[in-house]
Amino acid sequence: MANLIKTKRGLNIPINGRPIEIIGTSTLPKEFALIPDNYHGITPKLLVKEGDEVKAGSPVFYEKQFPGMNFVSPVSGTIKSIIRGERRKIISIIIESDEKMTYQQFEKTDLSKSTPDEIITILQQSGLWAYIKQRPYDVIANPTKTPKAIFISSFDTAPLAPNNDFVMSGQMADFQTGIDVLAKIATVQLGVRYGKKSPFSTVKNAVITEYDGPHPVGNVGIQINHVSPVNKGEVVWTVNPQDVLFFGRLFNKGIVDLSRLIALTGPNVKSPQYYQTIVGANIESLLKGNRITGNMSHRFISGNVLTGIQVKGNGWIDPYATQITVLEDGNDIHELMGWGMPRFRKFSMSRTFFTFIFETKLMRRLFGNMKYKWDTRLMGGRRAIIMSGEYDKVLPMDIYPEFLFKAMITNDLDKMEALGAYEIAPEDVALCEFVCTSKLPLQQIVRNALDYMKKELE
């Protein structure tokens, strides 16, 4: 019997555009990109030059600090261009696909006989290491440090997130192998949605814990905080469930197959659904298969509305994204006297709007779910922190977020450490940023502080 952990604090944001469980038809794009900035904190060293031929799984660049840690091409083809920015910083590496998908063959290893060190080496060589992140600091895991556990959350509670039960159907064998691979290194802690029949509840070789509650309970950070919080000097690894499949495919078939299902979501997508694609793909081909509604300017997000990266309409799927969200941008909206108007179609967690009426059970039964109008405006000016207790309502962790943020803003290392900075990642505070009356960029604050800590303490 799995343990059950219930959280109360949090918020499910009612935004429409949830994907229906259909896989749409789309063709793979011609171009793919590797963007070093998407792998936070690494210093890329190039292994290819323009015009080189690559296979799916061929190394393209490696991390300067750990020379064995490769970042590989998702498809076979040629390096079309290497785009550099200021001081010759590598912005992106564009790969033109030959549409044949020839794979670099890796030796099939016998899991039962391999040691943790061997597994770590293989994962680094094959470029899959990039999909293992670590707490503290929320960066790609340091391969020289042994983790106390590896956490995987099998469900995503973020707004409009894909349903992993659907995504994984037919692929559970690869998932199980992936878990077996990780279990060789450390205990695997698998978080499962409570009260739902899920293929994940029968996964072996992992400690399964059930979770119930509003977003962000599906965030692996929240689950770590409840099961085995990160103390000073400890390391925990985290992997996204879809990325576990990559490990499974490598060990089952000996290839690096970075294909995954991506959900195209959001209020401005005509028919939100899933598409089969490959990490690094250009999103234009996906968007072509669907209609973007509304005549306003749009924002395309690689990821969800809370933590995703803003990309252009012909931008790239970042390596960790499992969904693409399309939203109205809203920079041409002029709302008259927002402080005094009723603004029925605006959502607020506070009761200063009428949301609280629409979100009651009775109203929902009578009129269905309210369709709120969403756009990317901040909806107010940036201020100093005024209201208290707002952040606590949406962060189900044993942490005083406001005090931690203040320590982070002032670069107070001792305070950050004491208040739990090792346990937190930017994605965990995304809801705090959403509800913040003072419109503070909290994820950026946390990101900067973690980078500063890493630089000072390691």
Added chain:
Amino acid sequence: MRNKLRKYVDKLKPHFMKGGKLEKLHSVFDGFETFLFVPNTTSKNGTHIHDAIDSKRTMIMVVVALIPALLFGMFNVGYQHYLAIGEAAGFWDTFLFGALAVLPIVVVSYLVGLGIEFVVAQIKGHEIQEGFLVSGMLIPLIVPVDTPLWMIAVATAFSVIFAKEVFGGTGMNIFNVALVARAFLFFAYPTYMSGDTVWVRTGTTFGLGGGTPVDSYSGATVLGEVATSTTQNAQLTDIIGNPIGFWDGFLGLIPGSIGETSTLAILLGAALILFTGIASWKVMLSVFTGGALMALVFNNFGPDTAIAHFPWYNHLVYGGFAFGAVFMATDPVTAARTDKGKWIYGFLIGALAIIIRVLNPGYPEGMMLAILFMNIFAPLIDYYVVDANIKKRLKRATTQK
């Protein structure tokens, strides 16, 4: 209408931007623009959507919550006036007298305070902050109606500059801005802030009203009466000597600072800010609990004075207790910011206010000093609450190894 207005604003905008001829008024322009239109800056990174609440809407809610107390205060000023001079006046005459007496104070408070805010915002180059929208309304409600306007101006300027801007503006202040203005007046001009003559306007307002007080008139507040009472059980009376009790205090047709008299009007406002979640119910409830319990202690074990034996329920409805509990103690910036801290902070305010009322012989009211005093201690309370979390984390780290 909206589009026309937008076009007009867009036409004016270049003049106020950098290089424009009215560049020095940029903050003022920006203040008015964001007042008219929700700013349409979009997020660049981080969360792509935001909750619709902002600082403006938050502050406006508090201002709206103050309106019952303001309107009742206006009526009461007129009511006390006509009661004092023994004239019967209709509802509208009464209200008009009070409104004319109170409005200049509101106008002066806003003009001076917002003026300073505009200048500071321009100097610092940031947006105008909305905090003073609330402070500017609070100040008129906690002063006696006969306070000279120049004093209001001086006190407002003092508190906005020295209690808020020097600390960094809204959100950074240690003391409640409105209460600092009140405290400034209290210590700088004590004769205008206490005693028997300041609470009821017996003279004219813009030529309205006026007359000589009736023979039985005494302008003392109820707390003032109790403080000077020679018997243990003080007989409460209104300004012309009619006996009154708990419900008169609750309704508020009694002398006092403009907005503090009617507990009913204050509770109407409290309902709004509690329901919208802007004020902390934890602070509010614990102030009332702390006050009631401390008053009960004095009722049973206190010294032989009238104020010690002033029934606990009367303590809550007379004087500035309710106003302080609802609108001053709950100021999120100066209150404790942790949940546990809020309980302690509120409880101590309530208890301290009653202790000052009972044990301090000089001045019958204790709410202002209690809140200002606890403003100092709010960070300390939070420090210990947060420290418990830090210790827990440290213990976890050392035991698990």
